[in-house]
Every structure is written in structure tokens, then in C-alpha cells.
Amino acid sequence: MKSLEEYLRENFSKGIIDHAIRANIDSKDIVSFYIHPAGHNGDTLDYIVKRDNIARLNYSNAIITVECEQCGKQYEVVPGAHIPICHEKYMHEKAVI
Ligand SMILES: [Zn+2]
Numbered sequence: 001m002k003s004l005e006e007y008l009r010e011n012f013s014k015g016i017i018d019h020a021i022r023a024n025i026d027s028k029d030i031v032s033f034y035i036h037p038a039g040h041n042g043d044t045l046d047y048i049v050k051r052d053n054i055a056r057l058n059y060s061n062a063i064i065t066v067e068c069e070q071c072g073k074q075y076e077v078v079p080g081a082h083i084p085i086c087h088e089k090y091m092h093e094k095a096v097i
Helices: 004-013
Strands: 019-025 031-037 045-050 053-056 064-067 074-077 092-096
Touching (some): 004 031
Antiparallel strands (some): 064 074, 064 092
């Protein structure tokens, strides 16, 4: 799968430096966007956003639900993002959607 860097490099080599992104916030309050060359044909890459982290949106790279063993509180995090701490312990992964 093409990385964001490969996408940007490939388009740059074709003289394409402007890109359009379209943002979305779904019913689970997940912020996502896709990027596409502005005014040109090309690849479309989808990402989910958590704070300043972006992660490629595809079937093997989805939101991780983490849970506190002590109080049961749950958060959804992007893979690679900081795992929240609850009751002075890192929350553990509950399930991968
Ligand atoms: Zn807790």
C-alpha cells in the first residue's frame, strides 16, 4: 500500500503540489479525511485523525478500544497513538474492530 510519503513524492515528480482533503466526522465522533491530488486524477488515501496523529484507514489499521481493568472505562485510540493511563496503569487493548 502506498504511504503518504510515496504519494506526495510521486505527485511531486509529476508536478502536482496542490492536494485537496475532504474531512468527515462520523456518528462515533471519529475524525477522518481523505487526500487527493487537486484537479488531477490520482490516488486517494484515507486517514483517521487523533490529536496530531494520523493513521491510514483500512481493514487492518482501525481504531483500537482500550479499557481500564479497574474501572472499566474505555477509550478509542488510533494505532500508534499514546495509550491513555487510568488508575495509574496503561489501559489495555480490548478489541480490534
Ligand atoms: Zn480506571
